[in-house]
Amino acid sequence: MRSLTPRQQDLLDYLRGCAAEEHAPTLDTICRDMGLRSRGSLHKHIRALVAAGLVEPMGGQHRGVRLTQAAIPDEDGLPLLGRIAAGRPIEAVTHDSRIQVPAALRTQGPCYVLEVRGDSMSDDGILDGDWVVVEQRDHARNGEVVVALVDDEEATLKRIEQRPGVVRLHPANAAYAPLDYHPGRVRIQGVVVGQMRRY
Amino acid sequence: MRSLTPRQQDLLDYLRGCAAEEHAPTLDTICRDMGLRSRGSLHKHIRALVAAGLVEPMGGQHRGVRLTQAAIPDEDGLPLLGRIAAGRPIEAVTHDSRIQVPAALRTQGPCYVLEVRGDSMSDDGILDGDWVVVEQRDHARNGEVVVALVDDEEATLKRIEQRPGVVRLHPANAAYAPLDYHPGRVRIQGVVVGQMRRY
DNA sequence: CTTGTCGGTTCTCTCTTTGTTCTCTACAGT
DNA sequence: ACTGTAGAGAACAAAGAGAGAACCGACAAG
Secondary structure, eight states: OOOOOHHHHHHHHHHHHHTTSSSOOOHHHHHHHHTOSOHHHHHHHHHHHHHTTSBOOOOSOTTOOOBOGGGSOOSSSEEEEEEEETTEEEEEOSSOOEEOOOGGGSOSSOEEEEEEESSTTGGGTOOTTOEEEEEOOSOOOTTOEEEEEETTTEEEEEEEEEETTEEEEEOSSTTSOOEEEOGGGEEEEEEEEEEEEEO | OOOOOHHHHHHHHHHHHHTTSSSOOOHHHHHHHHTOSOHHHHHHHHHHHHHTTSBOOOOSOTTOOOBOGGGSOOSSSEEEEEEEETTEEEEEOSSOOEEOOOGGGSOSSOEEEEEEESSTTGGGTOOTTOEEEEEOOSOOOTTOEEEEEETTTEEEEEEEEEETTEEEEEOSSTTSOOEEEOGGGEEEEEEEEEEEEEO
């Protein structure tokens, strides 16, 4: 993942400063505060932040410039967002919690950590209780292990296989069968880039 | 790998000093700080560092001079001693190398890291290429995964079961059978306390 | 319902900064 | 003299950054 340019970093810092405000700022406001005259130029930067997964894509809505979970500065370690299991949505951890992750186990991009529940990926060496480091992005290559949201309801950890017209999610456990879905029903929320276990 | 020329070493030292900065420096900045007048000359040195695997190749991007993982000195990390596989002694890594390990994955005691070779523990979620964090000690409780030295020759990663008069080493792979030894033949070198994997 | 405004989106055009590749020169040590 | 290291400077290509115009959807006023 590509790191931010200085100007994009400026914008991100500015947006972080705005996080406390009641409304997200409009593009014109940001332009004024950042000394820009053209919304177009600013929007280009925003698009870069969206691509970096730091800002929620705002499909035309007003005052939609919102930071992603992952954009919250990682003082030390990555946010532990919750638990993930087959067949259930991510169960958020109650208190905001962070976990130290070695640089080798994460990417440059925005990452977070989930605790794995269940044994649906056990043949791939991801066991109950393991932590997985997830890079937040909305696309994946075939064969990658992804956090996939089906019908905006069930978040699962599965190996993905994308073919024209069908998305197949493979659990890595002989006891479970792969499931086929229409591509429109599956939203990729992130890709597993690392894994840790404590004994 | 060819060793660095003095000037290349200067550059590397300078870049390490920059690592804490928010943005990577531009070539012009480096030139100024290193007393050079020509970006071209500097770029030649950078290319040498890229060839040495110490700097990420930056395909035309601005501020792209970034150090590779290998070039960032991990003062605080655990030593990566080598690879371990069933049936062979630990194969030492050539150059002294350290790896960052989160506190949650290690114990208070002396620890080191081994890279796993082979699939003899795959049913326990320890796969080929994984790193295991090992606490150095000479005893273990039954059921722990240990680095065991048999006959002072073969170091293996196995789950241990100690009974009066016999030590049984269980691989976690249906393809291999557990092996029984006389307690005198088996020396425990450490116990696995953590595991990490990069995708 | 129509209309106008606001705010997000996309586009093209521009200029500067910065990385990259050349060639040429200098110098030290076999 | 030959080779490897070092540097200068020119020339080029591409990224970064901004300006401004045009477009379009949402929403509120008339």
